[in-house]
Amino acid sequence: SQQGEEDPQALSIQEGENATMNCSYKTSINNLQWYRQNSGRGLVHLILIRSNEREKHSGRLRVTLDTSKKSSSLLITASRAADTASYFCATGINNNDMRFGAGTRLTVKP
Amino acid sequence: ETGVTQTPRHLVMGMTNKKSLKCEQHLGHNAMYWYKQSAKKPLELMFVYNFKEQTENNSVPSRFSPECPNSSHLFLHLHTLQPEDSALYLCASSRISVEVSGYTFGSGTRLTVV
Numbered sequence: 001s002q003q004g005e006e007d008p009q010a011l012s013i014q015e016g017e018n019a020t021m022n023c024s025y026k027t028s029i030n031n032l033q034w035y036r037q038n039s040g041r042g043l044v045h046l047i048l049i050r051s052n053e054r055e056k057h058s059g060r061l062r063v064t065l066d067t068s069k070k071s072s073s074l075l076i077t078a079s080r081a082a083d084t085a086s087y088f089c090a091t092g093i094n095n096n097d098m099r100f101g102a103g104t105r106l107t108v109k110p
Numbered sequence: 111e112t113g114v115t116q117t118p119r120h121l122v123m124g125m126t127n128k129k130s131l132k133c134e135q136h137l138g139h140n141a142m143y144w145y146k147q148s149a150k151k152p153l154e155l156m157f158v159y160n161f162k163e164q165t166e167n168n169s170v171p172s173r174f175s176p177e178c179p180n181s182s183h184l185f186l187h188l189h190t191l192q193p194e195d196s197a198l199y200l201c202a203s204s205r206i207s208v209e210v211s212g213y214t215f216g217s218g219t220r221l222t223v224v
Contacts, residue, residue, distance in 0.1 A: 003152055033212050042112060042200055042215030043153075088153070090213075097166065098213065100145075100153035 003099035004032070004072075004089040012107040019076040021104040023089030024069075032065055033090045033098065034074050043088060043100075046074075081110045113137045116201050116216035123191065124224055131186040131219045133201030139214070140206050142184040144176060147198040147218070159184060160206055191223045 004023040013019055023032070031050050035043040049056045049065045049072065056063045062075040076083055086103040114135045123129050133142065144156040158166035159178040173195075175187040184201055198220050202213040 035213075035215075040198065040218070040220065042114070042116075042217045043202075043213070044112070045212035045214065048212050097155075097158065099155065102150060102152045 004091045004101040006087065006089055006101045006104040008104060009102070010105045010107070012109065013079055015079060015081055015108055015110050017079055017108075019079050019083070019106055019108070021074045021087050021106070023072045023074070023091075023101065025072075025089075025091045026070065027091075027093060029067075029091045029093055031092050032063075032072050033092070034061075034063060034072075035088045035090060035100075037086045037088065037103070039085075046087075076106075079106075079108045081108050084108050112214050112216065114201060114203055114214050114216035116199075116219050118219060119217065120220045120222075122222045122224060123188070125191060125193075127191075128187070128189040130188065131199055131201075131221075133184040133186075133203075133216055135182055135203040135214070135216075137203060137214060139203035140181050141204045142178060142181070143202045143204075143213070144184070144186050145200040145202065147200055153200070157186075188221075191221075193223050196221055196223045 004025045007022045033048045034046045037043045047058050060077045065072045088103045090098040090100045092098045117132045142159045146154040155168050156170045157176045162178045177185040198218045200218045201216045204213045
């Protein structure tokens with residue numbers, strides 16, 4: 001299947017700790033994106049990494065991509081209670097056909 | 111506000127009803143999408159429109175009928191739905207080359223079929 005699969009399904013940490021979520025996929029891709037969703041709302045685009053890139057940063061977010069292992073990770077440093085949300089990876093093999101996984105539910109306890 | 115507006119936010123309908131979901135964007139995007147999100151399942155891509163032409167129908171039952179009159183508006187017409195169709199329906203838009211900025215999602219319509 002083309003879609004990404006996030007791991008773990010759920011993650012609970014204390015405020016100030018780092019949170020790492022992983023995404024694996026099966027087919028070759030040209031880009032991978034991470035999204036965040038607060039409960040019952042739409043998804044918000046966080047970061048996009050292209051297949052020829054290995055790492056990207058945006059604020060407290062760090063994304064890595066290993067195309068040889070067909071995997072990506074999202075690291076949130078110094079987590080806050082407001083980071084509590086579901087996080088999804090989306091993989092794309094052509095211009096605008098993106099497939100999403102079931103997400104990782106992150107809970108950050110104050 | 112993300113720039114993608116979905117109405118209504120909540121909808122309860124009987125299995126014999128006909129209703130429509132509406133999505134509107136004024137971001138200058140040329141592609142629009144419908145996704146279905148059910149609990150603990152991956153988002154399911156339903157339909158893709160590029161320049162108001164349907165380019166993908168992901169094996170969606172005919173009781174879901176999309177309409178894209180222009181690049182800014184997208185509808186999902188619903189009729190004779192089943193209880194298992196209850197879900198959050200998300201609309202998204204993007205530039206044709208999604209690598210530029212990813213998808214922009216609306217807040218969704220929470221649909222309950224009774």
